[in-house]
Amino acid sequence: MKKKLLLGSLLGVVLVGGIIFAADHIDAPAVTGAGPSSLNNDITDIYAFQSPADNSKMVFVMNTHGLLSPAASATATFPSNVMFEFNIDNTGDNVEDLVIQCLVQNGRMRVYGPVAVGTPGLTSTVKTTGPMTEVAVTSYASATPLTATNANGIKVFAGPRDDPFFFDFVRYNMVLANPVIGFSPTGSDTFAGSNVMSIVVEVPKALLGTAATIGVWGETKSK
Amino acid sequence: MIRFNKLSILAVAAFGFVLVSCDKNDTPGDTFDTSGTYMQNDQMGRPAVNTVFNASADKNTFNVTTPSAMGAIFAPKFLNNLVALDAAIKANDPTYVQYSTNALGMSPQVLTTTLATDVLGVSMTGATSLATLTGRNLTDDVIDIELKFLIFGGTDGTKNPKLTSDNVNANDKPFLATFPFLAAPF
Numbered sequence: 079m080k081k082k083l084l085l086g087s088l089l090g091v092v093l094v095g096g097i098i099f100a101a102d103h104i105d106a107p108a109v110t111g112a113g114p115s116s117l118n119n120d121i122t123d124i125y126a127f128q129s130p131a132d133n134s135k136m137v138f139v140m141n142t143h144g145l146l147s148p149a150a151s152a153t154a155t156f157p158s159n160v161m162f163e164f165n166i167d168n169t170g171d172n173v174e175d176l177v178i179q180c181l182v183q184n185g186r187m188r189v190y191g192p193v194a195v196g197t198p199g200l201t202s203t204v205k206t207t208g209p210m211t212e213v214a215v216t217s218y219a220s221a222t223p224l225t226a227t228n229a230n231g232i233k234v235f236a237g238p239r240d241d242p243f244f245f246d247f248v249r250y251n252m253v254l255a256n257p258v259i260g261f262s263p264t265g266s267d268t269f270a271g272s273n274v275m276s277i278v279v280e281v282p283k284a285l286l287g288t289a290a291t292i293g294v295w296g297e298t299k300s301k
Numbered sequence: 302m303i304r305f306n307k308l309s310i311l312a313v314a315a316f317g318f319v320l321v322s323c324d325k326n327d328t329p330g331d332t333f334d335t336s337g338t339y340m341q342n343d344q345m346g347r348p349a350v351n352t353v354f355n356a357s358a359d360k361n362t363f364n365v366t367t368p369s370a371m372g373a374i375f376a377p378k379f380l381n382n383l384v385a386l387d388a389a390i391k392a393n394d395p396t397y398v399q400y401s402t403n404a405l406g407m408s409p410q411v412l413t414t415t416l417a418t419d420v421l422g423v424s425m426t427g428a429t430s431l432a433t434l435t436g437r438n439l440t441d442d443v444i445d446i447e448l449k450f451l452i453f454g455g456t457d458g459t460k461n462p463k464l465t466s467d468n469v470n471a472n473d474k475p476f477l478a479t480f481p482f483l484a485a486p487f
Contacts, residue, residue, distance in 0.1 A: 121345045126421055127429040127438040131479055136423070139439070139483065148487050161339040165368075172369040172420055181333065188333055199367055204335035223481050235481035240474045242439045242483055243348075246467040253464065258394035260463025270473040271487050278481040283425055291435075293420035295346035295368060299339035 118143045119160045119298040122274050123243050126294040135231070135282050138164045138178065140296045141274040144241060151238045151273040152218045156182035160300045161202055162277050166192065166286060167293035174198045176286065179205060180236070180277050187236040187277070188212045192285045202299050209285070231282045239276040241269045341365050346419035348431070348443040353452075354379040354416060363419070372418045379413035383452075390464075397461060404450040404458040405434075412451060439476050439483065444469070 122144035129135040140162050146154055156162075161181055165174035178191040179202065193208025213226035216237030227233045246265035253259060286292060344364045345351070351363050359378060366374060387400045387409075402408055407415065422434055429436025431446050449458045449465040458465070474484035 119342045121343045124345050125437045126423045127436045151486050172418055200341040202339045233480055238486040239483035240486050242472050244469050244472045245444045246469045257390045261467045265468035267469045267473055273486040276483055280480055290426050292423050294423050295420050298343045299341050301337040301339045
């Protein structure tokens with residue numbers, strides 16, 4: 079928390095050209111949606127990649143609640159009123175066709191989907207008509223990550239992980255205030271040693287439609 | 302006093318035991334609440350787009366704008382912000398090579414129009430990497446990719462070397478070869 083406040087005060091410096099550059103983590107938005115804004119529904123990163131373990135599958139990652147210290151990670155939980163939703167456009171119009179909806183309640187995550195979106199947009203209801211995969215949340219202390227795979231081949235995980243993002247964010251803010259100094263030749267990862275709450279879903283490509291390219295984004299929604 | 306504490310401890314233990322046994326007796330399908338309507342809070346496609354190209358007043362709006370509506374609203378703002386940033390850096394550092402096209406051949410208009418619709422394009426037919434705009438891998442150095450090939454590196458990625466790499470090129474822990482791929486927490 080203290081680290082975040084320090085970085086937040088850096089953010090308060092108005093930088094070159096009126097742009098405030100921050101990693102997605104640090105920008106904890108005071109969103110105007112109906113749900114409350116807090117660190118635990120702030121998305122830090124989205125990843126989507128062909129599975130290195132099986133190239134017939136895609137992996138989707140949504141990380142939230144960044145800059146968790148080890149101590150804070152030990153007690154961090156996923157909020158039970160939040161839907162962590164992957165949106166997939168496979169028709170090229172930037173409107174989601176499929177969703178993968180992740181809910182965490184009572185120490186367990188349920189992943190609904192991939193499933194047709196129904197009504198796309200800024201609100202969601204849970205789509206229980208498609209595949210569902212359930213796993214216990216992996217605790218901070220657990221030596222091995224808990225995973226579950228359903229009959230469709232969808233594999234899921236939820237729990238704290240080392241933040242995979244790496245960036246000399248501190249130096250970048252100095253650069254934007256005075257660009258001529260440039261980056262340091264020996265950069266320092268501002269996110270080293272910190273954790274995030276992570277949801278990872280591996281999905282057979284066959285469940286994502288037949289388009290050669292898909293558009294992917296992540297949302298947190300709350301009720 | 303001691304007796305009171307022992308009773309309290311027993312009471313807490315009993316209560317805790319009841320909670321644990323309730324949880325173990327739950328079967329899937331009994332306890333998950335799938336009712337209600339969830340309203341959008343945060344949204345993200347590509348790394349660092351909202352934070353680089355949106356002034357702070359626009360960040361919240363961006364997070365509750367559907368991607369198909371983003372282009373019309375935010376492309377002009379992104380362009381203005383890129384042009385202003387480019388000019389401000391030049392004023393600070395006369396050796397700075399200003400933006401004409403980037404290494405992917407994008408004019409300021411094309412770059413900002415592309416990024417304003419914050420959707421991550423992902424290939425379903427092969428290798429995926431932000432460097433080729435085919436996805437985002439855990440190992441992708443997204444900061445260098447964006448600084449070098451999208452924003453400051455000029456037409457071939459070699460311009461403005463002081464600005465195109467933060468010299469942090471890998472994560473603090475190695476990733477896993479197997480699911481869930483992300484490394485264990487610190």
